[in-house]
Amino acid sequence: MKLFRFGDPGREKPGLLAPQAGRVDVSAFGEDYGEAFFGSDGMARLQRWYAEHAAECPSVGADERVGPPILRPSKIVCVGLNYRAHAAETGGKLPPEPMLFMKSSTALAGPYDDLPLPRGSRKTDWEVELALVIGKRARYIEKARWSEYVAGFALMNDYSEREHQKERGGQFVKGKSADGFAPLGPLLVSPDEIDVSRLGLKLRVNGQIMQDGNTADLIFDVPTLVSHISEFMTLLPGDVISTGTPEGVGMGRNPPVFLKPGDVVDYEAELLGAGRQRILESV
Numbered sequence: 001m002k003l004f005r006f007g008d009p010g011r012e013k014p015g016l017l018a019p020q021a022g023r024v025d026v027s028a029f030g031e032d033y034g035e036a037f038f039g040s041d042g043m044a045r046l047q048r049w050y051a052e053h054a055a056e057c058p059s060v061g062a063d064e065r066v067g068p069p070i071l072r073p074s075k076i077v078c079v080g081l082n083y084r085a086h087a088a089e090t091g092g093k094l095p096p097e098p099m100l101f102m103k104s105s106t107a108l109a110g111p112y113d114d115l116p117l118p119r120g121s122r123k124t125d126w127e128v129e130l131a132l133v134i135g136k137r138a139r140y141i142e143k144a145r146w147s148e149y150v151a152g153f154a155l156m157n158d159y160s161e162r163e164h165q166k167e168r169g170g171q172f173v174k175g176k177s178a179d180g181f182a183p184l185g186p187l188l189v190s191p192d193e194i195d196v197s198r199l200g201l202k203l204r205v206n207g208q209i210m211q212d213g214n215t216a217d218l219i220f221d222v223p224t225l226v227s228h229i230s231e232f233m234t235l236l237p238g239d240v241i242s243t244g245t246p247e248g249v250g251m252g253r254n255p256p257v258f259l260k261p262g263d264v265v266d267y268e269a270e271l272l273g274a275g276r277q278r279i280l281e282s283v
């Protein structure tokens, strides 16, 4: 299944990308894609419902804004330094176990929303990533059972203000949490439709390729991450885990490159679709 959401920010409706019908409105199912939906086997229930009601579902117009494919989650957990070449470009050593940090859930945005820079930002940077959405309450889960706990995969850009991240108190959260810093989607793709062990990820700034990586190079893979993170916290249905970024971020360049108003960032992953942000002045 491929889910998406559409409509104005905060008032999105649930949609489904159907094999024949294309983008359809499934509001009549009566549930949006959040904790209650994922935590009650919503994906399977929606699939059964759609099989019976496909003919009654209106199509979604091409001019509709695409929102994030899920409701605001309880948390967004991110993994730092999870590709060897990226660890090297940031000057870090290879981590002996996953390095985790949190991103504010209010950073969540649609995949084509404009991004106004945080006030005073001089070092806003990009990070294309594979993200996953939790499908079932998870605590101390075994690696071999990871797939029972994942509802699907989505494309994310883990925007990062490097000055706020590294020079303003010594913890990542300030640099990762600004509004719009977590564009997610367009699609949430269920695990049966995608192999994330070998997935290409690309990102361009103003048309110039900056990141060209593959999840085959992850240090800690998806099963390891789901198990490891659940050792330290309860993961709720609808929570997001973003798995880290390949090399090619702006701060790793010589000289470093950071985003400025007028820049356009676009990125893509096989089977997950593409995202794009115009960078704007602060508001």
Ligand code: ZN
Pocket (backbone or CB within 6 Å): 078, 079, 080, 127, 129, 158, 242, 244, 245
């Ligand atoms: Zn990241």
